[in-house]
Amino acid sequence: MANKKARASGKRSYWLFKSEPGAYSIDDLVRDRRTCWDGVRNYEARNLLRDDVKIGDGVLFYHSNARPLAVVGVAEVVREGYPDYTALDPASKYHDPKSDPENPAWFMVDIKLVAKMPQPVTRESMMGEVALKDMMLLRRGARLSIQPVSKREWDRIMKLAGLKLG
DNA sequence: GCCAACGTTGGC
DNA sequence: GCCAACGTTGGC
Helix, strand or coil, rough: CHHHHHHHCCCCCCCEECCCCCCCCCHHHHHHHHHECCCCHHHHHHHHHHHHCCCCCEEEECCCCCCCCCCEEEEEEEEEEEEEEEHHHCCCCCCCCCCEECCCCEEEEEEEEEEEEEEEEEHHHHHHCCHCCCHHHHHHCCCCCCEEEEEEHHHHHHHHHHCCCC
């Protein structure tokens, strides 16, 4: 996978994490400063969290099912993939009754806030950017909640946000 | 609220 | 393993 290759050469990777603000919003992250990204229950996204998302990687925090639809913040990975314990907790809304403690099916990472966008970078504004036209996020039916982002896309979004971040 | 685009489930 | 039915995601 391209990301593994990038890792071997020591490069930083970039990701987009989706969240419905009703479940967990950028303001929740501003309050918490750091959080575990629990509740991912899709195998493709799980594989990324388990194998590819690494400490120091950049994360775009995106509000889905919200107004406005937008990248609303920047975060950084501070802990790499480890078992998502909410899968084993019957009291959790993310409980997975089929989950086996001996062989965890679901993984999460920890992220910390880097910055809340001064202005949200809206989906609408992103759709007008040629440099972003290939973003998975903007493709029809792209439901993956953990998505790879290219450096070019990352840089453009930082520019749109008016942020001077690596 | 609609519905396309998925992913999952389960009968066979 | 196939695939129809079903459930979910998420933009519109």
